[in-house]
Structure formats: C-alpha cells, structure tokens
Amino acid sequence: MASIKDVAAEAGVSAATVSRVLNGHPSVSSGARTRVLAAVDALGYRPNAVARSLRTDQTHTLGLVISDVLNPYFTELARSVEEEARAHGYSVIIGNADEQPELQDHHVRNLLDRRIDGLLVSPTDGGSPLMLDAAHTGTPMVFVDRWIPGVDVPVVRADGREAVRDLVTHLHGLGHRRLAIIAGPAATMTGSERVEAFQEALREYGLPLPDAYVGQGDFQAASGRRATEAFLNLPEPPEVVFATDNLMALGALDAIRARGMSVPHDIALAAFDDIPWFVHTDPPITAIAQPTGELGRAAVRALVDRIEGRPSQSVTLTARLVVRRSCGEPRTRCDARRARRRAPPGPAPRAARVRKP
Amino acid sequence: MASIKDVAAEAGVSAATVSRVLNGHPSVSSGARTRVLAAVDALGYRPNAVARSLRTDQTHTLGLVISDVLNPYFTELARSVEEEARAHGYSVIIGNADEQPELQDHHVRNLLDRRIDGLLVSPTDGGSPLMLDAAHTGTPMVFVDRWIPGVDVPVVRADGREAVRDLVTHLHGLGHRRLAIIAGPAATMTGSERVEAFQEALREYGLPLPDAYVGQGDFQAASGRRATEAFLNLPEPPEVVFATDNLMALGALDAIRARGMSVPHDIALAAFDDIPWFVHTDPPITAIAQPTGELGRAAVRALVDRIEGRPSQSVTLTARLVVRRSCGEPRTRCDARRARRRAPPGPAPRAARVRKP
DNA sequence: CTGAAAGCGCTTACAG
DNA sequence: CTGAAAGCGCTTACAG
Structure with missing residues (x-):
C-alpha cells in the first residue's frame, strides 16, 4: 500500500507538503496542492490512520x-x-x-x-x-x-420515577391491587432505582410490596421466566407483573403462556423499556419508553x-408511560373486543412519538 | 500514560527486553522477567496497541x-x-x-x-x-x-431454496393459491435469490406469480408496509404475503392491521429470517430460519x-422452515382454538433449535 | 540473554 | 511556501 513517501516522490515534493495538503493546512502553493492531489489519485493513496494516531495521540x-x-x-x-x-x-x-x-x-x-x-x-x-x-x-x-x-x-x-408512578396509577385504576416486580441486578443503578420508584408509588396508594412479589432478575429473558414462575407458584399470585426491562418481560410472557394463562385476562404485564416489537406482541405491551x-x-x-x-x-x-393492552382495559370484555376490531392495535395516542421499525 | 521506556527504566533493562517479556519471547532471563513484570505492575503500564500495530503491520x-x-x-x-x-x-x-x-x-x-x-x-x-x-x-x-x-x-x-419450497408446500397444503412476495432490493443477491426460489417453487405447483404479486421492498419495515397496501388494493388480493426479511414482515403486519384485517384469518403471512420475537407476535409468525x-x-x-x-x-x-400459526392451521377453527388453549404457543417441534431470547 | 539501532507512516515545530 | 529532522511507542534483526 502506497505511503506518504510514495506520494511525495510521485508529486515531486516532500512528505511534509503532502501531509499539509492532506490536512488542509493553508500554507501550500496551489501548484503543489494540485500535483499532490494528482499523485494521491494516481496511486490510490489512503492515509494510514494508525500512523497518524501514533503521531497525534x-x-x-x-x-x-x-x-x-x-x-x-x-x-x-x-x-x-x-x-x-x-x-x-x-x-x-x-x-x-x-x-x-x-x-x-x-x-x-x-x-x-x-x-x-x-x-x-x-x-x-x-x-x-x-x-x-x-x-x-x-x-x-x-x-x-x-x-x-x-x-x-x-x-x-432517563429518569423513570414519574413514569413508574403513572404506571402504578394506571394499574390501580384498572383495579389491580397485587403488584409484583422483576428487579434487575442490584449492582446496577437502573436495577435498584426502578424497584425503589415502584415501591414508593405503591406506598402512595397504600399498597404493600411483599418480598415474595420482588423477583430477582438479571435483565435477561431467562431470569424473567424464572421470576414469573415463582410468582405463579405463590398461594396468592400477583395480578400484575412489572418487568424492569424488555427481555425479562419477554421471559415473563413465556412463563405465563407456558401455564396456559393469557395476558391480560389472567394476569397483567408491563415492562420498562419500550421497543418496536411491543406493538406487535399478543397482546401489545404497556411499557415505559425511554428517549433512547x-x-x-x-x-x-x-x-x-x-x-x-x-x-x-x-x-x-424523562421516560414516559405508553399504555397498550397488556394490563387490561377499563371496559367490559365485550366492549373491549368490539373496540379492538374497529381500531388498529397501534400504541395509544400518548405513544405517538415511539418510533416503529 | 507510562510507555515502554518508563517500564524499562523502572526495571533497569532496555526497552527491547521489556518488549520481549511482554510478548512472551523465550530468551529472557527469569530475573529480568520478574523485574519487568514488577515494573509493569508498579506503573500500571498498558502497551500501546497503536504503536504496536504501526510496527507490526x-x-x-x-x-x-x-x-x-x-x-x-x-x-x-x-x-x-x-x-x-x-x-x-x-x-x-x-x-x-x-x-x-x-x-x-x-x-x-x-x-x-x-x-x-x-x-x-x-x-x-x-x-x-x-x-x-x-x-x-x-x-x-x-x-x-x-x-x-x-x-x-x-x-x-445460508441457502434458502429448499426452505422456500417447503414453505410453498405448506401454503399449498393449507389451500392457498394466490401467493405474493415482497422482494428485497434487486441489487442484493439475497434479494433476487429469494424471489427466484419462490417463483420456482410456485411453478412446481403450477401456480402463477403475476407481476402485481411481486412487491418491491428494500428490507426495511416501511417498504413492507407499502408493498402490502398495494397488494390489498388489488381487485383480487393475494391470500398469502411472503416477506423476504423480518422487518418487511413487520411492516406487512402493520398494513394488514391498519385495514382492520387479521392474520391468518383474512390473509396469511410468512417471513424469511426467523427472530425470537416471531414467537410472541399475534399470531406467531411462520418463518424461514437461518443458522445465524x-x-x-x-x-x-x-x-x-x-x-x-x-x-x-x-x-x-441450510435454512429451514419453522411453521407457526400465521398461515392458518389445517383444522377447523374451533379445533384450532381448543388446541391453542392446551399447548404453549412456542414454535413447532421442528423449531426446537431456534434460540429464544 | 541483552541492548543499541533502525524503522513502521505519519505530523509539526523550526529554519529558511 | 517548503523541506529536513525529530519523534510518537513499539518490535526485531543484528551483534555481542
């Protein structure tokens, strides 16, 4: 591969001049510039970024x-x-x-x-x-x-505290009282923060968060599956599972379906992190969207x-809540079914800014 | 940041010796090696990969x-x-x-x-x-x-010809006769190859592939949406849409739903490229899986x-077909509904090797 | 086993 | 405006 020396030789100038031309240094005669550029072209020269980096740090x-x-x-x-x-x-x-x-x-x-x-x-x-x-x-x-x-x-x-509170308000409004969360690793700030926000919001509504309703996950799907299975094995399983990231939500969905249960009829599901696929899952998933x-x-x-x-x-x-259908709808089931047939299943109006693939 | 010279000085050897130690060159006395390693540790030295690359090419x-x-x-x-x-x-x-x-x-x-x-x-x-x-x-x-x-x-x-033929066989067996395809850019080999394979398979079944049933896409969701809209506007729309990649399939799903239509009841959908999300869409999507x-x-x-x-x-x-539910089921609708309630909605047995998230 | 020296391909003060 | 020279941090034949 041609080096700066080859270009210099071809153009009849020094390497320094070639370098100046290449770096747009002003003090180069237009004649030299032209000859250098021609030589660069003729040799198909490409500067070596490694050498440049070593020199310029x-x-x-x-x-x-x-x-x-x-x-x-x-x-x-x-x-x-x-x-x-x-x-x-x-x-x-x-x-x-x-x-x-x-x-x-x-x-x-x-x-x-x-x-x-x-x-x-x-x-x-x-x-x-x-x-x-x-x-x-x-x-x-x-x-x-x-x-x-x-x-x-x-x-x-992104701060999700307010969106988490909105979520809890939404869930509470739908009549849910037993809410569970799948936490991320405690070693990550997002892991602990989301749980705290949830806990705080529950407190505002006078709802408890028993230890059994806090599943320990690692932000991967398998852990969401495991945590959800544990919830479902409880004598009194939660009415809602809130997964603190999208992969754990997917795992939760798997676990719920493996039981032959359906969302939101048998149990509600919400997720932190909105992703384009959540519009297309069955049902579309209510999520907290970050401005990624x-x-x-x-x-x-x-x-x-x-x-x-x-x-x-x-x-x-700021993160914000995007309401879809995975936590239930504030209507009778028949109404809901009719409405579903009429409207496309996209996100609610609030979600207008969520980018779809 | 410490350089090899600093290490050499600290260890009381030359840079060459430091280099030899670092590169595991055999001819270094164990005394020198120990002192160099100690110096590296003391200075927190990390070799400069840029310099090394310039030298070693x-x-x-x-x-x-x-x-x-x-x-x-x-x-x-x-x-x-x-x-x-x-x-x-x-x-x-x-x-x-x-x-x-x-x-x-x-x-x-x-x-x-x-x-x-x-x-x-x-x-x-x-x-x-x-x-x-x-x-x-x-x-x-x-x-x-x-x-x-x-x-x-x-x-x-991955060669998808056989899987495409399997797909057409599957579709034909379900009674579908009007099959459409959303092609990728003609400039890509995967784009043209998948269309050819589809065409060939249709020919084997004596099915036509009218020009109007070949949508032109670019492997992005929006183009899948557009092509599907065009199909649905046809006087005689296709019974099946085969999207040659997963994002265009998503776009197709959007377009179908925007019309208030449902998959597979109103129109069937299949995709090239299987992805974990296809298990969770409504309905799960039949796809051709590559060993990615x-x-x-x-x-x-x-x-x-x-x-x-x-x-x-x-x-x-070799790519292979993973049958799910987006092209219909070879049963009465009631049977199908009952079966769905019993079994988890995962991929069919053939899909056992598809990795889920 | 060890070190002095050259050189990888650049850039850039310095002198002219 | 231009070039000779030094030097970025390494590696490696060469000589000892």
Missing part, C-alpha cells in the same frame, strides 16, 4: 461498552451513538459485555489499549477496579443509561465535549 | 460492515462474529450501512484507513468501485449473508484463515 475513536447488544434497547442506543459520533468525526468501537463483568473488563482494557479518545459505558456492575481506574486515569468517560454512584463521571440517563436515541446523542455530545476540553455535564431526560 | 482487528444493525438478524450475526473473533484474538469494528451504499462506502473506507486485518461484508448493493477495489487490493475479505457475484471473495451464507450464529462463526473462521495465510473457502449452510 488521537484516534478519533470512541469506545462504547454496553451490557447486551441483543437487547433492542441497547441496539438502538448503539446506533444513535454511532450516528452522533460520525456527525462529530468520530468512529465508535462497540464492546458487548453480555452482562458479564469480566467480559466488560476485557472490552474496557482492549479499548484503552487502542487508545480510544473517550469511553461511553453502561456498566454491568458496581465497577471493577479497572473501570474505576479508567475513570480516574484521565480517559474521558461518560456513563449512559446505567452508572456507578460516587464516581466523578457525567451520567446521561436522544440518550445516545446526548451521551456522545457530553463525551466529545470532555474530549475536546469543553466542560461537560450530566443529562437527565 | 497488524491490528488484530476485523471490520464488519452490515446493512442494518437494528435488524435483529444482523444484530445476532454481529454478536456471533464478535464472539468468534474474540476467540481467535481479534476485535471487531462494526460499520452500519443502514442500507445506504454511500454509508457503506464510508465505513469501508474508514475501516481500510484503520488498517483492519480483514473485512467481513454483507453488501447493501451490487458493489461500489471502492468495494470492488478493496476486494482486489489484497485486504482479506469475506462476504457474509449477501454477496457480490463475480468477485473472487469467499461467501458464507453459525454463519457468523463460519465467516470469521474463513476470514481468519485468509488473514493467517491458510486457504479459505466459501461455506453454504
């Missing part, structure tokens, strides 16, 4: 470590991150931790070794030594979605600010 | 350019690629072309500039000059899923073989 690359690429929420997050990064002239390398702290460390180490300019992380756990070290060592870093408390790193996330694309974009902006020496700050956006 | 990085990350099929492909690559000591940088040839070129260029060791591509189109050039220029390359004919690059893909994970792994193996100088060859795996 910049890779124009962002690292993104997420917990689970297969989770549509993170897939969308990753996509929006890449788009915004590209708009700022950065590439992104994605590391999929698969909810495994060791794998997360592997990716962080790999990314650091590659000298990425900045790191975006949605931590799988409470923070390994490596992660904490990275945060302190000066590599610009921003947490997105999940975060590690007590670490001096900006956090870009905006989270990704805001996170990149915050990180790029840090990298380029501008002050950057935490951003908190 | 290897980045241990694979590029993966896919057409659409948000398509669960490609998400799973990307995940399996990363896993297999990691097992071979490679990282992967993903470029999302979003079905846009220019964006695809952007990523290929970017990846080439970064001097990735090899490129895995699922081309969005028939091949830009840049892509063709890359194929010839010696960067090891492998096509996965989609490919460009006439280019001397190994192809790792195996495709990704085989593609990486082929690419790594090329990179490391071993001969590598094309691989063709």
